[in-house]
Amino acid sequence: MDRMIGVIGGSGLYEIAGLSGATWVTVDTPWGAPSDQILTGTLDGVKMAFLPRHGRGHVHSPSTVPYRANIDAMKRLGVTDLVSVSACGSFREDRAPGDFVIVDQFIDRTTLREKSFFGTGCVAHVSLAHPTCPALSDACHTAAGAAGITVHKGGTYLAMEGPQFSTMAESKLYREVWGCDVIGMTNMPEANLAREAELCYASVAMITDYDSWHPQHGEVDIAEIIATLGANADKARALVARLPGLLGAAHDPCAHGCNTALDVALLTAPEARDPALMARLDAVAGRVLKG
Numbered sequence: 001m002d003r004m005i006g007v008i009g010g011s012g013l014y015e016i017a018g019l020s021g022a023t024w025v026t027v028d029t030p031w032g033a034p035s036d037q038i039l040t041g042t043l044d045g046v047k048m049a050f051l052p053r054h055g056r057g058h059v060h061s062p063s064t065v066p067y068r069a070n071i072d073a074m075k076r077l078g079v080t081d082l083v084s085v086s087a088c089g090s091f092r093e094d095r096a097p098g099d100f101v102i103v104d105q106f107i108d109r110t111t112l113r114e115k116s117f118f119g120t121g122c123v124a125h126v127s128l129a130h131p132t133c134p135a136l137s138d139a140c141h142t143a144a145g146a147a148g149i150t151v152h153k154g155g156t157y158l159a160m161e162g163p164q165f166s167t168m169a170e171s172k173l174y175r176e177v178w179g180c181d182v183i184g185m186t187n188m189p190e191a192n193l194a195r196e197a198e199l200c201y202a203s204v205a206m207i208t209d210y211d212s213w214h215p216q217h218g219e220v221d222i223a224e225i226i227a228t229l230g231a232n233a234d235k236a237r238a239l240v241a242r243l244p245g246l247l248g249a250a251h252d253p254c255a256h257g258c259n260t261a262l263d264v265a266l267l268t269a270p271e272a273r274d275p276a277l278m279a280r281l282d283a284v285a286g287r288v289l290k291g
């Protein structure tokens with residue numbers, strides 16, 4: 001099938017340049033409106049879709065980002081590969097502000113968000129043991145290296161609710177006891193929902209600060225973060241620009257099973273399924289529900 005690369009841009013990344021036929025389109029979903037219109041077009045012959053996670057002008061807080069609508073809208077548009085770009089704090093001395101981390105694991109400490117498309121009337125349990133797509137993550141890693149970015153392969157992202165930053169005790173717990181590498185507020189439930197929607201998902205975390213554990217850097221300073229965001233966003237655009245050339249215009253079935261995550265996930269018997277929920281699942285689970 002045709003590949004379409006979706007990019008969800010985090011804090012600091014509200015648009016990408018260079019798309020042929022660039023058009024902001026409105027996508028309606030059964031889960032409400034996405035964070036903003038979606039910028040569509042092609043880059044090096046590959047279809048692209050870009051969505052600013054917080055909306056242009058940074059309207060949505062991490063807790064109120066419409067995560068389900070965002071993922072549904074990307075799926076509905078035909079996205080096959082979804083790259084999440086996010087600002088984050090670092091728990092490691094050797095992961096400095098300005099560095100990128102290709103995240104491959106998450107610990108979820110969020111509490112206020114809808115985390116699944118499924119529920120009463122259609123219950124599904126997908127595996128999240130490996131929440132990111134290794135092939136898409138590799139492409140992001142290669143693209144970052146080619147763009148001259150200092151990039152680290154693999155890392156555990158602690159997803160916190162926010163909007164306040166962590167206390168020093170929390171920061172030390174996540175770093176020293178839980179062994180996390182970076183911290184942010186948005187990759188959960190985004191990754192969960194991308195898996196339910198059978199998308200290949202990769203997370204590119206752009207470090208802006210050392211959170212609050214570092215004896216020489218003190219507490220998180222939002223002014224410092226904002227100063228780093230601009231340079232990080234330029235690097236992210238350079239990374240994204242290399243993805244079409246690396247991935248190509250055709251999306252083969254994912255060797256890691258991202259595109260078949262729902263094959264054995266649905267538990268509710270067909271005759272017991274809620275028709276209203278089934279209708280809302282038309283894009284996300286259409287592949288398995290049509291069959």
Ligand SMILES: CSC[C@H]1O[C@H](OP(=O)(O)O)[C@H](O)[C@@H]1O
Nearest residue numbers: 010011053062086087184185186
């Ligand atoms: C700008 S600092 C806090 C803010 O930035 C990150 O957003 P995103 O993940 O969308 O790049 C972090 O998660 C917080 O929402």
Ligand SMILES: Nc1ncnc2[nH]cnc12
Nearest residue numbers: 087088089183184185211
């Ligand atoms: N230290 C931090 N904690 C949570 N989210 C962040 N986004 C950027 N820096 C962060």
